[in-house]
Amino acid sequence: MSLTTYCPADGTRIPAGSLTWRCPVCQGPLDLDYSPTPSPLKSLTGRTSSMWRYAECLPLPRPDCTLGEGRTPLVPLTAEVDAKLDFLNPTLSFKDRGAVMLAALATRLGPERVIADSSGNAGTAIAAYCARARLACTVYVPEGTSAKKLEQIRAHGARLEVVEGDREATARAARTAADEDGVFYASHVYNPYFLHGTKTYVHELWEDLGGRLPESLVLPVGNGTLLLGAALAVAELHHAGLIDRRPALHAVQSAAVAPLARAWQAGSDEIVVDPAPAPTAAEGIAIPNPPRARQILRAVRESGGAFHTVTEDQIRHAQLDLASRGLYVESTGAVCWAATREGGAVGGRSVVVPLCGAGLKTGLAPDHGSV
Ligand SMILES: Cc1ncc(COP(=O)(O)O)c(C=O)c1O
Secondary structure, three states: OOOEEEOOOOOOEEEOOOOOOOOOOOOOOOEEOOOOOOOOHHHHOOOOOOHHHHHHHOOOOOOOOOOOOOOOOEEEOOOOEEEEOHHHOOOOEOOHHHHHHHHHHHHHHOOOEEEEEOOOHHHHHHHHHHHHHOOOEEEEEEOOOOHHHHHHHHHOOOEEEEEOOOHHHHHHHHHHHHOOOOEEEOOOOOOOHHHHHHOHHHHHHHHHOOOOOOOEEEEEOOOOHHHHHHHHHHHHHHHOOOOOOOOEEEEEEEOOEOHHHHHHHOOOOOOOOOOOOOOOOOHHHOOOOOOOHHHHHHHHHHHOOEEEEEOHHHHHHHHHHHHHOOOOEOOHHHHHHHHHOOOOOOOOOOEEEEOOEEHHHOOOOOOOOOO
């Protein structure tokens, strides 16, 4: 399938099968010109038990490097709220859904090296899928990234570059390396194929709920890859007439690093970058300057949802509460439950929260004295 990427800001078009990773005009992220039609529920019976069961919605065929990602369980937390256990993906986070797409694309392009930058989980996922696909890989992470994530990246054989400074400094270092010859920049932020992997989270929900979606989807947002993937899937299902009502997308940020939630509250389309954000246990969403900010704000607004912030204490409470229910997730993985559980801001008759990173990757969020 020969597809085109385009810049959502200025319309510049680029063939999808190239190493160009951003818009040459405005330097922004690219989207994929691809609007597939999902199959009706009954035609899914008997298909492979991974995200590749939604083949007609995926821009690449199932690659040899698949690790069986997707098809994660949905379990009830309360009468209204279900949790989707995306930490049960092969590398223990939802990023596998997008990483397999980028490794598949890289295999086709045959670069000398694959580069990724990450707060940990995306880098781990890219490292694993590159190992599987026998692609040389370098992962840039910020200093302070959880030791277990670093261990996992190294174990997959990737070269690890620990960058002094925050996630922004890490992204800058990776972007410089990405412009070198023969490099495929497996950016979960800039490369739109990633979003066509994460969208399978919603296709699965739709299938598991018998052909419907909940009233509200609560989603953690740093760079917004799960949220934007979810918005893509909702649009596909709605356009195909397979749902008649779109769910509200509720985006959750840590109060310590909340550029999008602040813009939302100010009624603005522009984020104001905090040069010195406070530390947060939710390292996966500590993104001060997300390149897809406008798209994320628009997707939440168009869905009828809202932005929410959670404090460090709420994150730790939620993590402990989930553990008391048998679910040990990493601190970032607890933020949606923190926004939803008793006293949280997200309500509704049917709500799904993702638990999207495993607890053993980070351990418990630190106790600041009030838990
Ligand atoms: C466990 C977990 N949840 C949520 C996120 C946020 O994803 P995004 O930055 O794409 O919004 C991440 C990102 O690394 C993560 O690791």
